Each structure stands twice: as C-alpha cells, then as structure tokens.
Amino acid sequence: MTITTAERTRAVAPVTAAKQRRKGGWIPTLGLLAGAVYTLFPVLWVLIASTKSIDQLFSTFTLLPGSGLFTNLHQLSAYRGGEFWQWMLNSALYAGVGGALSALLSGVTGYALAKYRFAGRAAIFNILLAGVLMPPVVLAVPQYLLFAKAGLADSYWSVLLPSVISPYGIYLARIYAAGAIPDDVLEAGRMDGTSEWRLFRSVALPMMAPGLITVFLFQFVAIWNNFLLPFVMLGDDHKFPVTVGLYTLLLQGANAPALYTLVITGALLSVLPLIALFLSLQRFWRLDLLSGAVKS
Amino acid sequence: MAARRVRSAPYLFIAPAVTAFTLLLAVPIGYALYLSLREMRITGLGLGPGARAERWAGLANYSAALRDHELLAGAGRVLVYGGLLVPVMLGLALVFGLLLDADRTRLRAFSRIAIFLPYAVPGVVATLLWGFLYLPTTSPGYYVLHQLGMSGPQLLQGNGMYVALANIAIWGGTGFNMIVIYTSLRSIPAELYEAARLDGASEFQIALRIKIPMVLPSLVLTFFFSLIATLQVFAEPMNLKPLTNGISSTWSPLMKVYRDAFTRGDIYSASATSVVIAFVTLAVSFGFLKLAGRRAYGEDNS
Numbered sequence: 354m355t356i357t358t359a360e361r362t363r364a365v366a367p368v369t370a371a372k373q374r375r376k377g378g379w380i381p382t383l384g385l386l387a388g389a390v391y392t393l394f395p396v397l398w399v400l401i402a403s404t405k406s407i408d409q410l411f412s413t414f415t416l417l418p419g420s421g422l423f424t425n426l427h428q429l430s431a432y433r434g435g436e437f438w439q440w441m442l443n444s445a446l447y448a449g450v451g452g453a454l455s456a457l458l459s460g461v462t463g464y465a466l467a468k469y470r471f472a473g474r475a476a477i478f479n480i481l482l483a484g485v486l487m488p489p490v491v492l493a494v495p496q497y498l499l500f501a502k503a504g505l506a507d508s509y510w511s512v513l514l515p516s517v518i519s520p521y522g523i524y525l526a527r528i529y530a531a532g533a534i535p536d537d538v539l540e541a542g543r544m545d546g547t548s549e550w551r552l553f554r555s556v557a558l559p560m561m562a563p564g565l566i567t568v569f570l571f572q573f574v575a576i577w578n579n580f581l582l583p584f585v586m587l588g589d590d591h592k593f594p595v596t597v598g599l600y601t602l603l604l605q606g607a608n609a610p611a612l613y614t615l616v617i618t619g620a621l622l623s624v625l626p627l628i629a630l631f632l633s634l635q636r637f638w639r640l641d642l643l644s645g646a647v648k649s
Numbered sequence: 650m651a652a653r654r655v656r657s658a659p660y661l662f663i664a665p666a667v668t669a670f671t672l673l674l675a676v677p678i679g680y681a682l683y684l685s686l687r688e689m690r691i692t693g694l695g696l697g698p699g700a701r702a703e704r705w706a707g708l709a710n711y712s713a714a715l716r717d718h719e720l721l722a723g724a725g726r727v728l729v730y731g732g733l734l735v736p737v738m739l740g741l742a743l744v745f746g747l748l749l750d751a752d753r754t755r756l757r758a759f760s761r762i763a764i765f766l767p768y769a770v771p772g773v774v775a776t777l778l779w780g781f782l783y784l785p786t787t788s789p790g791y792y793v794l795h796q797l798g799m800s801g802p803q804l805l806q807g808n809g810m811y812v813a814l815a816n817i818a819i820w821g822g823t824g825f826n827m828i829v830i831y832t833s834l835r836s837i838p839a840e841l842y843e844a845a846r847l848d849g850a851s852e853f854q855i856a857l858r859i860k861i862p863m864v865l866p867s868l869v870l871t872f873f874f875s876l877i878a879t880l881q882v883f884a885e886p887m888n889l890k891p892l893t894n895g896i897s898s899t900w901s902p903l904m905k906v907y908r909d910a911f912t913r914g915d916i917y918s919a920s921a922t923s924v925v926i927a928f929v930t931l932a933v934s935f936g937f938l939k940l941a942g943r944r945a946y947g948e949d950n951s
Contacts, residue, residue, distance in 0.1 A: 378753030385748050386756065388741070389763035392820065395778040396766070398789070402781065411786050458666055465662035477663060484674050486934050488881045488903070491923040494910045495677035495684065518669040549658035578771035580884040585911070596773040600888055603777060607891045617781065620774045627769040632762070 403618045407611050425618040432602075437619055439591055440598035444577055445626070446509070447594055451516035452573035456565045459519055463526025464557050468534060478527070484520035493585040500586065511586040512594070516576045522568040529564030530557065566637045570630075577627060595623040678927075684920035685710050710921035720922060723902045726811075730901075731879035734815040739871055741819065742826035746864075747856050749827070750834040761831070765824035772821060776888040779817045784892065805893035817885050822878075826871040833867040834860060869941040876937065880930050883907070902926050 402410060405419030413419065429437050466478050496515055500506040505514075534557050542552045558565075580596045587593055590601070599619050606612040688706035714720060745764055749757055767775060783804045785791040804813040837860065845855050861868075883903040890896045898912070899905040902922065910919035 378751075378755055381748040381751040381754040382756055382760075385745060385754065385760035385764070388745050388823075389760045392764050392767050392824065395775070395782060395820070396770075398782060399778050402787070414789070414792055416789050458669065461662050462666035465659040469659035469662075471656065471659045474659075477667065481666065481670060484670065486877065486931055487674065487678065488877075488923070488927055488930050491681065491906075491927040492674060492677050494906065494916065494919055494923055495681040496673065498684075498916060499677055499680060514669075515673050518666065518673050523666065549661075553662070574769060578773075580771070580773050580887070584887075585907070596771050596884075599773055599777065603888065603891045613781075616777060620777045624770050624774055627771075628766065631766075631769045635762075 399617060399621045403614075403621045405614065407614045410614055410617075411610075421614070422618075425614050429615045429618050429622070432615060433590075436590060437595075437598065437615075437622075440593050440595040441623065441626075443509075443592060444594040444596070444623075447512050447516065447583070448573045448577040451513050451576045452569045454513075454517045455519045455522055455572040456569035458517055459522030459526040459568050460530075460558065460561055460565045461553065462523045463528075464530045464534075464553060464561065466523070467527045467530035468536070468539060468557070481520050481523055484518070485524075489581050493582055496582075497585050506586060507588045507592065509592060512583050512592075515582060516572070516579070519568070519572055519575075522572060525568050525571075526561065526564060529567075530561055533564065534560050563637065566634075570634060570637060573630070574627065595619070599623065681920045681924055684917055685924050688917050689915075706917065710918050711925065713918060714921045714925055717922075719899045720902055720905055720925075723899055723905055727880065727882060727901050729811050730815055730882065731876070733811055734818050734879060735872065735875045737815065738819045738822050738875060739826060739868065741823045742830055742871065743861070743864075743868065745823065745827040746830035746834055747860060749831050750860070751852060751856075761828070765828055767821045767823075768825045770821065772817075772884040773888050775817050775821050776885045779813070779820065780889050780892040783813055805889075806895045810893075810895050814882075814885055814889065817889075818878075818882070822875065826875070829871055830864055830867050833864045837863050873934065873937060873941070877930060877934060880926070880933065 398416070401416055401418050403425060404422040405413065406421030406424060409419035409421060462481075466474060492515070497506060497511075500508075500511045505511050538556060539552060542556055547556075577594070578596065579594070580600070583594050583597045584600070587597065590598070593601070599616060602612055602616045602619060606616055686706060686708070687703050688709065690702045690704050692702075745760075748754055749761060754760075770778075781787045782790070803809050841859055841863075842855055845859060850858070881903060882901050886896050886900045887904060887907075890898070890900075898908045903926065906919050906923045906926070909915045909922065
C-alpha cells in the first residue's frame with residue numbers, strides 16, 4: 354500500500370530532480386561497499402588460507418593461494434578417524450532436531466497465548482519472557498549439575514533438551530499467530546464442531562508456517578553457533594558439535610602448529626552449511642518479526 | 650460442553666512449554682540459588698567418609714564474590730569492552746541501515762547480504778578467523794606494514810585486546826542489527842519524506858530529523874539485546890585465549906564462573922557469582938527498559 358503510493362509520487366516528481374538524486378548515489382553505495390569489504394574480508398582470508406600447506410601458511414603472503422587444499426581436506430578428514438565429520442553431523446543433529454522441536458513448542462505455546470483468553474495468561478507470558486534475560490552461563494552450571502544427577506550429563510539429551518525451550522521463539526510465535534490467524538476462522542471451525550487440537554493442527558499451524566520457519570531458522574543458527582552449553586555439558590569428543598571440536602583443535606594447535614591448517618580448513622567447512630542454508634532460505638527470514646512490525 | 654473444552658484447551662497447549670520451562674529454567678535457577686548459600690566443609694585432609702560435608706554458608710559466598718578483585722576487574726574489563734563495542738556496532742548498523750534506505754543506493758541486495766553474512770558464522774569461528782588475522786605471522790595487514798618498514802599495533806596484548814575482542818563482536822553483530830533497523834525504516838510512509846523534500850529538506854536532514862526519530866524503538870531494542878549479550882561475553886575471549894597470553898582464565902566474569910565451577914570444582918562460589926551476574930543483568934535490563942520506555946515511546950507505556 355505504502356509502496357504503491359511512494360512509487361506514484363516518485364513517478365510524478367520532476368524528472369530532473371529524480372536524475373539529480375540518482376546522480377549522487379555513489380556516496381551511499383561506496384559506504385555500503387566498504388562495509389561489505391570489511392565483512393567479507395575474513396571470509397576471503399579463510400578461503401585462501403585453507404588452500405595453504407602448513408609451511409605456506411606462515412611463510413607466503415597471506416592473500417596468495419597455496420597448493421595444499423586437498424592435502425588439508427584429506428588430513429582433516431583423517432584426523433582421529435574422521436572425528437571432524439562426526440562433529441559436523443552432531444551439530445546438524447543438535448541444530449536440526451533442536452530447532453524443529455523448538456519451533457513446534459514455540460508454535461503451540463504462542464498460538465495458545467495469542468488466541469485464547471484464560472486466567473493467568475499475562476503472568477505466564479511474562480514469566481516465559483523473563484527467560485530471555487537469564488544469562489546462559491547462569492543456567493548452564495546448575496543445568497549441568499542437575500543433568501549429572503539425573504545421569505544425563507555428557508549425553509545428546511543434555512545439549513538437545515535445553516535448546517528446545519526458547520522464550521524468544523515463543524514471543525515471535527505469539528506475535529505471528531496474533532497477526533496471521535483471524536478469529537472468525539477459528540470460530541467457524543468451532544461452530545462445525547472441530548476439536549481444539551484439530552483446529553490448531555489443520556487450521557492454525559499451516560497459517561503460522563512462515564513464522565515458524567523463521568523461528569526454526571533462528572534456533573537452528575543459535576544452536577549451531579552455541580559454544581557454552583555443549584562446552585559445559587559434554588566431555589566425550591564423539592558428541593561434540595563442531596564449535597567445541599574446533600576449540601579443542603585450536604587448543605592443541607598451541608603446542609602443535611601443524612594443526613593450525615586443520616583448524617582453518619575446519620572453520621571454513623563449518624560455516625558452509627549455514628551460509629548455504631542462509632542464502633537458499635533467504636526469503637523465509639522474516640526479520641521484520643524482530644521489530645514486532647508484522648503485516649498480515 | 651464446547652465452552653468447557655475451549656476453556657481447558659489453552660492450558661493443554663501451554664503445558665509442554667510450562668513443563669520444559671520449569672524443569673530447564675526455573676529448577677536450575679532455584680538450584681543455583683540454593684547452592685550459592687551452601688559450602689563444603691572439609692575436615693582434616695578431606696579424605697575418608699564424613700571428611701567432606703556440605704553445610705549452610707549463609708551469605709558468605711556472596712560477600713566473598715563481591716569482595717573478589719578478579720571478579721571486579723573482570724566486570725571492569727567487560728565495561729570497557731562494551732563501551733567500545735555497543736556504540737560502534739549500533740552506530741555502524743544505523744549508518745548502513747540509512748544508506749540501504751537511501752533511494753539512490755545501488756548494489757543494495759549485494760551489500761545487504763554481505764554485511765548480514767557474519768550472522769551465520771559461529772562466534773567460535775569468527776574468533777578463529779580474526780585471531781589469525783591479528784597474528785603478525787598470518788595477517789596480511791602486518792605483511793603490508795612490514796613491507797613498508799613499519800610495525801603494526803599489537804592487538805593481542807594490553808589494551809589492544811579490547812579492540813581485538815570488540816572488533817570480533819562488531820563484525821558478527823552489525824549486520825543483524827542493521828537488518829532490524831532497515832526493516833523498521835522501510836515501514837515509514839514515504840509521504841513523510843516527500844513532504845519534507847517539498848519543504849526543501851536535504852536527504853541528510855531527512856535522515857536526521859525524520860528517519861532516526863522514527864526508528865528509535867528499533868534502536869532501543871537492538872541496544873537492549875546488545876547490552877545483554879555484552880554482559881555475557883564468553884565464547885570470544887575463551888577462543889582467543891589459545892592464541893595469546895593476554896587473556897587470563899578470568900578475563901570476563903562468566904569465564905571466572907566457568908573456571909570456579911569446572912576447573913576448581915567450587916560450585917558454591919561459582920553459583921554465588923552467577924547469581925550476582927544474573928542479578929546485575931536483570932537490574933540493568935529493567936532499568937534500561939524503564940528509562941527507554943519513557944524516552945522512546947512517550948509516557949503511554951501502559
């Protein structure tokens with residue numbers, strides 16, 4: 354609506370003024386390109402550095418590609434019998450399953466909070482939201498101790514379960530449900546005698562899908578990038594996600610610089626899935642949800 | 650009957666979340682509070698049965714935490730780090746957001762994606778990348794300076810460390826905040842600008858007088874989240890540590906909690922310290938929201 358009005362106004366604006374404005378466009382363009390150079394530079398560096406053998410890494414000019422990419426990939430894959438790929442797989446498991454469960458839980462909770470009036474609704478929402486403010490480490494230490502008591506520390510569950518509850522996801526899902534599901538549709542369903550659960554599953558859930566995909570993506574990235582929780586919970590290398598795995602590699606690299614090339618190659622490989630996910634699902638990133646500006 | 654079904658339905662829908670919240674957040678917080686009031690009493694050498702016994706400590710852990718020089722120094726370091734990070738990151742995010750919104754800008758899609766890209770890079774990996782870029786042996790910046798017969802500043806020592814760490818967070822966070830601000834800029838009706846242009850306002854004046862005040866709520870939101878993230882900085886200094894001697898194992902308060910709990914096995918004082926951090930975070934958050942609520946949204950904050 355606003356866009357069409359704007360375009361119309363722009364069209365009738367005097368051609369000379371429009372031309373004049375377009376002419377000076379290089380200042381903002383250059384400003385943004387400078388920002389892009391800053392953000393892309395480390396990515397360029399890691400792309401080049403991963404092609405270098407260990408000698409080349411410390412001796413040749415850093416932006417000169419080397420000849421060791423395949424050796425590096427091979428050595429990384431061979432490291433402790435393919436442990437790196439186990440880490441990648443673990444990250445995919447934690448982020449994929451955790452993100453999906455979190456999106457579903459946020460969806461059903463946000464829906465209930467947005468579409469029903471019930472006693473204690475505001476109180477429950479506020480308490481859930483306060484969870485956002487809890488520093489993860491304050492939670493991680495007692496969570497670890499309690500998981501240890503339950504015999505669940507150092508298990509896949511110890512990383513998956515705490516990732517499932519996302520106060521922020523619930524908040525986003527509630528905003529989205531409030532904007533995307535018309536009350537009359539639900540009322541019509543109730544008139545027809547549809548059960549509340551069916552109403553949620555067959556009517557509300559499909560309407561909330563775009564919002565829930567956003568919640569899933571946010572959680573996926575948050576879990577994939579998480580370091581603290583798995584770092585505290587896990588002791589067994591085989592269950593590490595790639596972030597903790599790379600940290601242990603780097604730690605050993607301090608004594609054995611030969612591992613640095615593996616760390617660099619591993620760093621590159623660990624961001625590729627996220628960048629691919631991010632570029633391919635770009636249109637699903639409903640970032641406007643963040644500012645609470647939802648238009649249905 | 651239908652009415653009763655409708656009445657019980659929302660409780661069934663929120664039951665899983667409330668259960669998970671209770672078990673995974675409320676109980677651990679309660680447990681941390683409990684532990685923070687306990688201590689381990691060791692008699693003799695601490696060997697044999699009964700030599701180690703847990704007992705009430707009252708507020709002893711808290712008074713020890715508040716008098717701890719390392720914790721206070723860590724809080725000071727985080728303050729300097731945050732003082733550097735938050736204004737630069739949000740300033741850049743605002744400038745980039747405004748540049749994206751300027752209607753003369755070209756290559757908009759490319760710049761937007763490129764600047765947002767670091768969001769998809771884990772803090773651990775971002776730290777690794779910049780860590781190597783800070784190392785004189787692997788950094789192209791130092792190489793160029795060396796060829797020119799100059800030596801660059803040492804970023805992994807002394808005060809350079811604040812710049813080194815803040816830069817990693819700025820790199821990772823600017824794009825995300827830029828998108829939040831840009832999104833809210835797009836929702837400003839274009840008529841406002843046209844009216845201002847007719848009155849002879851320059852693009853710069855429009856940005857300053859119309860756009861920035863209109864996106865103030867988004868700025869408040871991004872400031873709020875940046876503040877919380879800053880108070881909890883952990884992964885970046887932890888991962889930069891293997892590359893330098895300049896970061897101690899208690900560089901940030903959270904690193905101290907980690908060390909106390911897992912290296913020293915003193916879960917009691919670690920719990921007290923984390924409760925103090927949580928309390929400060931909550932106090933800062935609520936204080937800020939109250940202040941911002943009055944300023945940014947006017948008085949109608951009901």
